[in-house]
Amino acid sequence: MPGTAPATDALLRTPLHALHRELGAKMVPFAGYDMPVQYPDGILKEHLHCRASAGLFDVSHMGQARIDGAGAVAAFEALVPGDIAALAPGRMRYTMFTDDSAGILDDLMVAAREDGGLVVVLNAACKADDMAHLEAGLTGGARATLMDDRALLALQGPKAADVMARFAPGAEGMKFMSAAEMAIAGIDCFVSRSGYTGEDGYEISVAASGAEALARRLLAEPEVVPIGLGARDTLRLEAGLCLYGHDIDTTTTPVEAGLAWTISKRRRAEGGFPGAARIQRELAEGPARKRVGIRPEGRAPARDGTAVSDSAGHAVGTITSGGFSPSLGAPVAMGYVASSAAAPGTALALDVRGRALAARVADLPFVPHRYHKG
């Protein structure tokens, strides 16, 4: 069987790189960074621990940027379908950069700061292009600045709030999708109640110089174990969350991707963002294809790229994320299928190594979200 470690020359390192090595992580190249895919416990145990208790993720490879200056909100809103004008200070939203044909350039989190500026979190593999896109697209006095001197940690799981309460009193009362400056164990941070696991939890932006001390404080708590990118992927797949470059990219639109919930009534009516005409048409007429959950029968996982047919054998789509769900003990997948085959329960056939594997369209998420709605 093939399996040699790829060369790790010239990879970037996060401020927690030495800590990952100390913790025994298996490091892999990801989006140009040398990142922990798993620690000695392995993906299954890390995944289940996060669902039961709390896990700490290093997501410092992701881009963090500020949008400041006169008209920052209006200028940024012109690049995304999300309602940024309606975002109150201290609140955040999930949205995406779209191109003129409504393809998705990146998906992102955007928080409104008390000072009138915005903070965005971008995918690692997209951040350079995103910054160029912002530089070219922001009008008036608005400007974007990459905060590459900051680390980003995620503390996720049902015990995350208990842990945070010990170091940052009040953090346990934050509502899902809110963000605030606060000190954690005396270290200044910008904290949001959000995440990429479907669990309650926090994303913590911290100066690179304070990242290791903060991570060690959190990891010293009995509930918390370090979790690698492997379990991050299985957790987000169970939660039905999109992975950029797989479930969404420039060939998919927000409506096809089932992300129309991120577009407010005002923005649907007014347009005024790249690709608005196509998005408005798809909202009115329905998209030709939709992102759906897929449950293969049996134990064999169906991976990204697997061709999907209907029960009559006609091609209807492709899997974009697939693997094994540790919580369900069964394979799960997401992909795009023709809208005629997108109803939950629809019988499908997946071409796995030349064999037709029976499957059904399933509701997303596979594991219910447990966000802290307050």
Added chain:
Amino acid sequence: MTEPRYTSEHEWIRLDSGVATVGISAYAQEQLGDVVYVELPEVGRKVAAGDNMAVVESVKAASEVYAPVAGEVAEVNAALADKPETINEDAEGTGWFVRLKGVDAAAVSALMDADAYKKYVSSLD
């Protein structure tokens, strides 16, 4: 019991009384991580050296398992269907994949022995 031999693709093979048992190495299972699914060949299938003989899937990815030498599939480890994690627990013992008959003993002994494989693996890290 004879000593196992290894391939550069991380299979092991051990020949006992004319029947060769094949699996993936302890190093391979460690590289794969948690195994969740195994696809095994039909009994009676004839394989040539290097043929894709089985598939092992971890949480992360699917990997092919190749026949270390030519032979005919005499038996498969059916217990792996319900307990694929056996491969993580005992890759070079109860986590075996297939038994091959009709193999050429010389072809087996031409593969790496444990020391040579150990050196090979250390060259990969």
